[in-house]
Amino acid sequence: MSPLAPFGTRLRAAMDTRGPLCVGIDPHASLLADWGLGDDIAGLERFTYTVVEALADRVAVFKPQSAFFERFGSRGIAVLETAVARSREAGALVLMDAKRGDIGSTMTAYAETYLRPGAPLFSDAVTLSPYLGFGSLRPALDLAAAHGTGVFVLGLTSNPEGVEVQRARAADGGSVAGLMLRQIAAENAGARPLGSVGAVIGATLAEAGEDLAVNGPLLAPGIGAQGATPADLPRLFAGAADRVLPAVSRAVLGAGPDPAGLRAAADRYADGIRAALGTA
Numbered sequence: 704m705s706p707l708a709p710f711g712t713r714l715r716a717a718m719d720t721r722g723p724l725c726v727g728i729d730p731h732a733s734l735l736a737d738w739g740l741g742d743d744i745a746g747l748e749r750f751t752y753t754v755v756e757a758l759a760d761r762v763a764v765f766k767p768q769s770a771f772f773e774r775f776g777s778r779g780i781a782v783l784e785t786a787v788a789r790s791r792e793a794g795a796l797v798l799m800d801a802k803r804g805d806i807g808s809t810m811t812a813y814a815e816t817y818l819r820p821g822a823p824l825f826s827d828a829v830t831l832s833p834y835l836g837f838g839s840l841r842p843a844l845d846l847a848a849a850h851g852t853g854v855f856v857l858g859l860t861s862n863p864e865g866v867e868v869q870r871a872r873a874a875d876g877g878s879v880a881g882l883m884l885r886q887i888a889a890e891n892a893g894a895r896p897l898g899s900v901g902a903v904i905g906a907t908l909a910e911a912g913e914d915l916a917v918n919g920p921l922l923a924p925g926i927g928a929q930g931a932t933p934a935d936l937p938r939l940f941a942g943a944a945d946r947v948l949p950a951v952s953r954a955v956l957g958a959g960p961d962p963a964g965l966r967a968a969a970d971r972y973a974d975g976i977r978a979a980l981g982t983a
């Protein structure tokens with residue numbers, strides 16, 4: 704297996720050629736029902752593989768939400784493994800949304816799960832929670848750098864509850880999220896064209912209120928079902944438009960099971976995002 708180029712370089716190329724859209728694969732029980740599928744392994748397989756087949760040739764990034772596969776146990780994980788492999792084979796990058804966070808020694812195991820080439824769930828990047836301290840992510844940051852993979856660190860999340868932790872004051876007087884963003888920027892120092900350590904910044908926020916110049920990608924979930932729209936992006940990400948990777952799950956997935964419906968919904972969001980960010 705030839706070594707991968709740095710994740711930031713691969714993501715930059717994918718966003719430039721395919722457009723800045725990340726489609727989440729979130730097999731909610733309600734979506735399975737809407738698609739006429741059972742809330743079981745057969746339904747999970749049909750749903751997941753339909754999404755991958757319909758969209759893998761056009762989206763820059765798929766973001767499978769691990770929780771929706773884990774709830775089916777080992778057979779759900781097997782579906783996730785297949786989905787990751789098929790997505791990557793078809794040229795889409797895979798960001799595993801697992802939001803792992805733990806002490807450093809356990810973080811090593813999480814890193815090996817998602818970021819070590821040859822692992823069954825090997826992905827291009829993974830979401831991590833830094834709220835056990837940014838330094839607890841070190842094993843994942845190092846493994847990612849060694850293998851051309853990436854991490855997205857939770858900064859300011861899209862849910863309203865996040866503020867009580869993320870906007871709390873850190874010892875230096877700034878916010879906790881600001882502290883994380885500065886450490887992300889330090890990881891990405893000097894990287895060209897884009898660093899491999901991203902930040903999660905919810906598109907639902909009224910304002911970021913933090914310096915988003917982290918020289919890495921900014922994953923922006925919250926568009927669609929959570930109420931944000933592409934029109935919210937320019938205000939929130941002023942000066943960082945070319946690094947924003949908006950993520951949409953339910954608002955695209957709800958257009959299935961017809962593959963043409965899924966493609967039309969993804970294309971509509973991609974066009975809307977490009978137009979809003981001026982990256983068309």
Ligand SMILES: O=c1ccn([C@@H]2O[C@H](COP(=O)(O)O)[C@@H](O)[C@H]2O)c(=O)[nH]1
Pocket residue numbers: 727729768800859860861862903904905924925926927928929950951952953954
């Ligand atoms: O701040 C965050 C971080 C992650 N998410 C995840 O993104 C999707 C959103 O799904 P929608 O259906 O588009 O609302 C989901 O997997 C979340 O766990 C987030 O929403 N906010």
